[in-house]
Amino acid sequence: MGKVQRYFNKTEDISPSSKTSPSKDTIVYNIKPKLKPWGRRQSDKVINKKKKVVKLPNPNPKFKGKVPIPKKRLKKYARGEGINKTGIKTKIHQKKFEKKEKVIKFAAQQAARAEVLLIEEEGFLEADAGETTTQFTQKQIRENVDITAASKCFDLRLEDFGPYRMKYTRNGRHMLLGGKRGHVAAFDWVTKKLHCEINMMESVHDVCWLHLETMFAAAQKEWVYMYDNQGIELHCIKKLHRVTRMEFLPYHFLLAACSDMGYLSWLDISIGQMVSQFNSRLGRLTMLTQNPWNAVLCVGHVKGVVSMWSPNSKDPLAKMLCHKAPLTALHVDPRGQYLATAASNRELKIWDVRKLEGPVQEYKLITAANNLNFSQKNMLALGMGNVVEVYRDCCTTATKRPYLRHRFTTSIGNLNFCPYEDVLGVATAKSVTSLLVPGSGEPNFDALEANPFQTKSQRKEAEVKSLLEKIQPELITLEPNVIAEVDIPTLKDKIDAKQKLLHVKPPKINYTPRNKAKGKGGSAKIAKNKKIVQEQAKKEFVKSTKDFIPKLNIQKEQQKESGVLDRFLPKKRKT
């Protein structure tokens, strides 16, 4: 047979001997495995037991999932220690708060993650070996930067209208300048587009933007006036008399002013009401800054004292003896951490405003500084006579050398760092100049907070939103977080009152019932009557004790103040 046998036709020729012939060495156990463990309990256990699948992470996966957030950054956004679970009463509430805690943690993580989006970084000047940044002049800087940055460095020669003062808007886009002899101008300094220019025909002491670039206030010879960006006079506020300096508190919509006569006043510009006005009893006030962290006004004084004021009390919230000589200038940094004060004894001190401690740093200058200003990145500009010097990192470490220096021909009236730009605006007696200070401004702006490239509709939207989120002036205190705390002294009083009440005992009443004729009242009835009388007395006593409780929160019947916005209140229903 030439045919090859196919595999399926093959007969099984595997001999049983070769297949399973237990060799003599191996011992074969015949084990009958039990399918089920015997006994009722055992079987129960088996049924309940499920296969546990332990999922181990792939040791070297292709995609590694979310990038872990560095701990330091997480800590930056963390909201502090959470609630202790045992401090909450029912289990359900415990669970609820656990969930809330998780969300808060998640929020912190998200915020930390979102930092990736802040791509801009601040610049700086780098000096070669043997050089210092102080050597660099504005001209050199201008030559070495790009055109747009170079265009931000300019000089306005304004010879006639005397020492100037200038201010930027919160988004840093617009500039307002006021000359002592009555020249007021508002313009978009980036595009150099003039909004308005007015001659007030009387002295102008200070100018201040209000919540938007469409309105500004000018403290003139007698009163404060408000103008819109076309230079049309909107208001003349005669209550603000002979004002020397003004500050605008953006979140409270308050225009704060200090006057020649020592008056401090807060004007709510959203409803046009004077929130508070009183005499500080400090004499003439010429130095005023706000602490952006808590909206408290810091006023410098000749006696070397910085006093902090809120509209809620006629005494200062705090007084700090900063120098043993008359103060010449003070400023709080935009984050509300440091306070810089300069005195006539050529001292410059940096204080910790949050703790009201210090000085953190102490410097001795060669001449007294007349002007101080912090930038968003904590650079400090000093104005001394006709010289401006900018210092970097002067708060945490003691610097030796100025970062930049510029010399003017005339004395400096006022200087301000422009927010979100590397620009320092200096108003002198005969000019307004903007200098380039690399690395002074915050490179990443929050468009919902302050947007330099705001459109008209965005501006309108922001105005409405900020009005809705307006903070009441009562909340201006040294610690802005106080509203989230428990008023412990009152709580103590309440507890004490409660305890006092518990120790009062109703008087015992000895009641002897009169004798009744036989059959009219049994002993049971007498006892009942006695109980009733005693009960009644007790009730009356309890009622009367309600007057003992010291009324802690007596709601005073407030007189109807007819406010401007009262018409929007819900009308009282006639019942």
Added chain:
Amino acid sequence: MESDTSENYEDFYTEEDAQKHEKLVDKVLRLNKTQHIRKPSRTEPTLQISEFNLVKSSGGDKGSVEINDLTKSLRNRKSRLRISENVKRAHKASHTLPKPLEKPQANKIRRTVAYEKTRLELDRWEATVTANRVSTNLSFPLNDDVKMDQKESENFASMWRVKSKLAEELEKHEPTVEEYHISLEQEEFPLTMKEMLARRKEAAKLRAYQGYKEAKARRQNKIKSKKYHRIQKREKIKKKLKEFEQLQKTNPEEALKKLEEIEKSRIEERFSLRHKSTGKWARNQQIRAKYDKESRQNLAQQLTLSRDLTQKSKTNGSSSEEEDEDVEKAPMGIDETNPWVNGVKPGKEVADFISGYRKYWLEQNKTAQKSDAEKTEDVLENSENVDSNLIKLDQPESNKNVLLKKKKQKVVTSDLSFDVEETVEKLEKDKKVPQKKKKQKRNEQMNNSKSTSEWEVSLVENGEAVEDMFKRAENKLKKKMLRNVKQLKKKLVPKTLAKLQREVAKDKVKVDLSLPIQKKTPQIDEALIENIDAEIRSNEELSNLKTILSSQTKQKPCDIDPEKYLKINPTNLATAIPNIVTNEEVDDQRAVISEAFEDDDIVDEFNKDKSNEADKDKPKNINLTLPGWGSWGGTGVKVNKRKKRRFTLKAPKKIPRKDDNKGFLIINESAQNKVKEHMVSEVPFPFKTVKDFEASVRAPISNTFMPETAYKKLIKPAVTTKMGTIIEPMSKDLLLNKNS
């Protein structure tokens, strides 16, 4: 056998004795006049056994006959052995039923069992309920297992395709027939509650309408006015005519029949003398007509009626024109009789208007009547159906309502006072130790008292009670201290016995014991026990602890001026020297002067300010002495020193201020009063401590501070409902584990 007989004998005798005895007792009892109820005794064997006679004999257990005793007599007989065994077995197997419990007890047991049962039933829900309560967001309806028809239409894919021209052309030739399969089963679903209610409402409305109609008809029938009926009749006729016309268009055969009828009636009218001016009534009217306007009108109407009735009805052709004419004539007819209008023909416009109006009105009437008729018929049918349904459903429905109305009363038990105590404890940790002890004790008392009622709390009178309390507190403290000391000794002795002895020896030789005591003031607290090492050094003080107790234990706050230690050396800055200085040289001079006197002037003033401020805030002693009360008063009379001392309320010595150790800083503590109004002054419900509450509000919610995703999570409403869906109560299906 013998023994048996002897027993019998004995029985016999005893029986006789017993009878005699009974008789005797009877006689004795008869002496007494009160009647005794005799126990019934069985005498004859009967089939019916009265249950009243089955009473235990007076002898108690002894007297009753036990089956075992009976079977004992069968014991020895082999043939009866079986019986006795059976009886024994039966006796073993069956127990006498226990006596039924008394009613209150039985009820109690029943209640507990029922409670347990329901509790177990409710416990099953616990997990779901807690899950729902805990969840931050519930969206109703909860069970989202609504079955969606996921079947897609066959041409779903083709919907997205652009058809070619050829395809469109083909479709025109062969249009695809879409088939709609309406499942009739769906219609058969029982009506929902809402539908049922709506239907019932509609039915009720229609029934009311019907009733109203009926009532109206009845009222109209009762009217006796001839004039009214006449008008009615005329209207009826007109209506019939109209109907006839309508019929002509729609149903000619029917119309023919009707026509015949009408014709017949016309003939009848023609040959009868009705509605003619020949009758008695008509003649009378004619006579009156000269003077009476009304009779004239009546007559005219009569004549017009006859004319109408006798006129040949138009069959076909220009019916609309004719009709118009007819309609136009009608007002004319009325006008004819009017003497005032007679002869004066109305203008065409007026006539047109009237005719148009009339036409419109007629039409309106027609349609209304028609629709009414239809409606009533339909609705009657419907209502019957609905009613039958309703009758069926009414019962369970009402039950449901009742159930729904029942609401669980949520009992919120807020154990506020207790927590408050805890907070107190926490708050006063910083206070003096003895005070703390006192407070704790007081708290304990409060706790005790709370269990009974709020008012029956231990009496505290002004003077003595407080003193007593102090004494008690002191005693307690002493005891505690002694205990502590003992414990300490126990601990210390084995460890440092030798050391101690050595020290004691040293002390004996050298140092007076009482000297170092005043310097070191150990805090009296539990902490004492723990830090042994610290205590070893102050071991010699142990013996003098009692004296320490009496002395003030409060530690002085450390008065370290950090200013001295945290001084920063000023760094000199090489600033540029300006060419122009705003402050002139005069200022410079002044500066020099001020520099010279700076420390004396400014600092002193500030310190004075600070001390003044502190004094202002310090609580002052209150003098409550009344001059002349219990002594002579008037000018020149000095108040007794002792009295003064007794009646002044002493203020606490020193209240710590925020600016105590801060050097050149004054903080005005009363300035915060305005914010206090907005602050929370009580720890709200789920929190036990101030700290936890503050932690719960530490993070803001608004999207200006939070990332949008987190913000959305935080402001999610607790409950959301889907519009247009029925939110049904949870069913038991929810408890089933669907996975298994």
